Amino acid sequence: MASKQGLLLALLAAVAVACLVPAASGATAVEYCKKGKNYPVKVSGVEIVPDPVAPGQPATFKVNASTDKPIKEGKLVIDVKYWVIFPIPVHSETHDICQETTCPATGDFVIAHSQTLPSYTPPGSYTITMTMKGDNDEELSCISFGFSIGFVASS
Numbered sequence: 458m459a460s461k462q463g464l465l466l467a468l469l470a471a472v473a474v475a476c477l478v479p480a481a482s483g484a485t486a487v488e489y490c491k492k493g494k495n496y497p498v499k500v501s502g503v504e505i506v507p508d509p510v511a512p513g514q515p516a517t518f519k520v521n522a523s524t525d526k527p528i529k530e531g532k533l534v535i536d537v538k539y540w541v542i543f544p545i546p547v548h549s550e551t552h553d554i555c556q557e558t559t560c561p562a563t564g565d566f567v568i569a570h571s572q573t574l575p576s577y578t579p580p581g582s583y584t585i586t587m588t589m590k591g592d593n594d595e596e597l598s599c600i601s602f603g604f605s606i607g608f609v610a611s612s
């Protein structure tokens with residue numbers, strides 16, 4: 458979805474702000490899209506490996522979640538935004554949730570999403586929004602967290 462344009466814009470902007478972007482460190486802070494909302498699926502933590510993410514190399518986003526209501530089917534919608542003063546949408550995709558976790562998912566479970574970002578992905582600060590949807594597109598949970606992309610370790 459307009460990702461080439463978005464990335465090009467982001468690339469140009471990255472040149473301008475690259476030196477202002479702080480290095481990422483420590484734990485990943487995660488928050489619900491709507492604070493205080495009682496989502497059926499609770500998220501207790503997110504781990505990003507590696508952190509920072511390297512362009513052109515696989516990255517894994519592990520989400521620790523729990524639910525009382527078993528998930529038998531559903532979707533995982535991922536939206537990636539690149540931050541240059543304001544967020545620029547650069548990527549959006551939808552997956553079968555049962556390919557990112559073991560279904561039926563119940564109790565404590567982990568959603569592991571692996572992705573290789575293109576090697577031209579500009580370094581900087583990004584935000585991922587993950588929306589879990591169940592039967593009839595019911596919103597099971599929605600979280601967002603930041604990650605950073607480091608400079609390419611060229612081969």
Ligand SMILES: *[C@@H]1O[C@H](CO)[C@@H](O)[C@H](O)[C@H]1NC(C)=O
Nearest residue numbers: 501502503504519520521567
């Ligand atoms: C996720 O859960 C595992 C296993 O319980 C735990 O070792 C890990 O520290 C948790 N990670 C986060 C980011 O909460």
